[in-house]
Amino acid sequence: MRKTQGSKPQSLKGRRVLVEQMIYYNEMERGQMPAVIGLLQKISDFNPEPTTYDRIWADYSQQGHVFPIVAHLADGFVLGFGALLIERKIRGGSLGHIEDVATHHEFRGKGIGLTLMSKLTDIARERGCYKVALHCRKHNVSFYENCGFEASGTSMQKIL
Numbered sequence: 295m296r297k298t299q300g301s302k303p304q305s306l307k308g309r310r311v312l313v314e315q316m317i318y319y320n321e322m323e324r325g326q327m328p329a330v331i332g333l334l335q336k337i338s339d340f341n342p343e344p345t346t347y348d349r350i351w352a353d354y355s356q357q358g359h360v361f362p363i364v365a366h367l368a369d370g371f372v373l374g375f376g377a378l379l380i381e382r383k384i385r386g387g388s389l390g391h392i393e394d395v396a397t398h399h400e401f402r403g404k405g406i407g408l409t410l411m412s413k414l415t416d417i418a419r420e421r422g423c424y425k426v427a428l429h430c431r432k433h434n435v436s437f438y439e440n441c442g443f444e445a446s447g448t449s450m451q452k453i454l
């Protein structure tokens with residue numbers, strides 16, 4: 295059913311009307327890298343060279359504790375992405391981290407982000423996580439509150 299995207303940019307032509315059709319949520323495949331990396335430019339503008347995709351995918355996909363989910367139409371057109379990372383804690387138990395949630399700008403406000411969050415949370419629950427956590431920008435707080443999250447602590451980082 296699903297077709298891969300190669301390295302061509304996605305074309306929007308004729309697709310806006312298709313969004314009411316069935317949206318599929320599946321584990322990401324290598325061929326979806328160009329579309330997913332395109333979506334993630336909204337979060338940060340790091341854009342790896344397409345010649346490095348194979349090496350990045352080989353490193354990324356062999357991690358047993360990372361679960362990347364893609365929302366797409368039946369023809370493979372990518373509408374959204376999100377990933378869950380499961381960390382084993384030093385005092386035991388598993389903590390899920392949700393990362394890189396983004397939906398295509400033409401298809402926002404249609405419940406895709408909410409469904410991605412629900413799928414990632416379900417995976418965390420099925421894998422025995424006691425909690426899921428994420429960092430986000432202030433303007434996205436109400437989106438995550440809509441997903442059942444609540445603010446906790448202050449996020450900090452140091453760019454290396």
Ligand SMILES: CC(C)(COP(=O)(O)OP(=O)(O)OC[C@H]1O[C@@H](n2cnc3c(N)ncnc32)[C@H](O)[C@@H]1OP(=O)(O)O)[C@@H](O)C(=O)NCCC(=O)NCCS
Pocket residue numbers: 336337394395396397398401402403404405406407408409429430431433434435436437440
């Ligand atoms: C944040 C984002 C993933 C939401 O995706 P989406 O598919 O538009 O979300 P949904 O349609 O499932 O929205 C769910 C609910 O949250 C609301 N919502 C969506 N984005 C919101 C935002 N940025 N701020 C406040 N509320 C928001 C929607 O209105 C909807 O509310 P409703 O059910 O009461 O109508 C999307 O706006 C996006 O990709 N943003 C750019 C990338 C980004 O900032 N990602 C987050 C990284 S921390």
